[in-house]
Amino acid sequence: MTDAKQFEALLRDYQNMVFSTAMRLVANTAEAEDISQEVFLRAFERFSELKDDARVGGWLKTVTINLSLNHLSRYRARWSFFSEMLHQNAAGEETEIEFVAPTDVVEELAAGDRRCLVEQALRQLPRTHRVPLVLFHLEGLKYEEIAAKLGISLGKVKTDIFRARETLRKKLGPKLQHEWRTEE
Amino acid sequence: MEDRGVNPELEQELEREISQALQGLPDLAAPRGFVARTMSALERPTPWRLRSWATWPMAVRIAFLSVALAGVVVAVVEWRAVEPGLFAAAYHSLAPVLSGVKCFGNVLTALAGAVALGVEHLGKGFILAAAVAALCASAVCAGFGTIFVRFALARSGRSQL
Numbered sequence: 513m514t515d516a517k518q519f520e521a522l523l524r525d526y527q528n529m530v531f532s533t534a535m536r537l538v539a540n541t542a543e544a545e546d547i548s549q550e551v552f553l554r555a556f557e558r559f560s561e562l563k564d565d566a567r568v569g570g571w572l573k574t575v576t577i578n579l580s581l582n583h584l585s586r587y588r589a590r591w592s593f594f595s596e597m598l599h600q601n602a603a604g605e606e607t608e609i610e611f612v613a614p615t616d617v618v619e620e621l622a623a624g625d626r627r628c629l630v631e632q633a634l635r636q637l638p639r640t641h642r643v644p645l646v647l648f649h650l651e652g653l654k655y656e657e658i659a660a661k662l663g664i665s666l667g668k669v670k671t672d673i674f675r676a677r678e679t680l681r682k683k684l685g686p687k688l689q690h691e692w693r694t695e696e
Numbered sequence: 697m698e699d700r701g702v703n704p705e706l707e708q709e710l711e712r713e714i715s716q717a718l719q720g721l722p723d724l725a726a727p728r729g730f731v732a733r734t735m736s737a738l739e740r741p742t743p744w745r746l747r748s749w750a751t752w753p754m755a756v757r758i759a760f761l762s763v764a765l766a767g768v769v770v771a772v773v774e775w776r777a778v779e780p781g782l783f784a785a786a787y788h789s790l791a792p793v794l795s796g797v798k799c800f801g802n803v804l805t806a807l808a809g810a811v812a813l814g815v816e817h818l819g820k821g822f823i824l825a826a827a828v829a830a831l832c833a834s835a836v837c838a839g840f841g842t843i844f845v846r847f848a849l850a851r852s853g854r855s856q857l
Contacts, residue, residue, distance in 0.1 A: 545730065
């Protein structure tokens, strides 16, 4: 198999993982796609080293997280101005975007729908809450690592994650939590 | 969090609930055509004008520098013609800097003279041998440089993995 074919196979194998990681961090499909493409372009440059390495998935994950965080910090000002300023309260703190609580229909939701709901709730969290939450729960980073990556204090990381969890629970509703418990 | 008087047990329960909710999430599907778009981006090199200046083709870089330099010369000449008084004043204020440049030029001229004198007295054989030795030394430096850069990149790659 040629390098191009091998790389295409790798691309197919990892595209969803890379895209999901970027998407959950930046919460924007077009930006997540750009970041994912950049990740694979970098992987291609080092394909000779990566193709036989069992840790290629970890490498892709790390590069995706780093590029996503770079992207968020690079475009923070512009991004805040256009999209997040609208979601700040009078004290200037970010607040979550409101969307209709699903309590009325939750019993009829299939597992897929519930996952969509979680994804949607996650996407609608304020960036400062979403990013540490995703890094902690989905990427398995420790509080200290998140603080170092984001350049913020440990206390702020804990507070942001706590607030994000509270918001998620509020959004997803108690019935939905019950559904998860009964699923296990 | 502690400031708000949150019960640690409730906090742990909340963490558990959210972990369950999030860790059960499957990967999102990448957009349709993502593989094709990425593969075509790999095959299509970025146009030189979108790359950094250092990676532009040599001819384009030389042309760019020439045009930029010509622009500066034309601007200075035009300025001298249109505003001779202002130009003279500016030249006067820049005289110390220009004298430094002139001094540097004198040093270079003296060095060139010394080299020319050396070539005359040392003979062609010696000069040729010195040139070959200098080339060999440069090649050795370039070789070591390449080895160290590759070594450093390999280490950074491993640490990233």
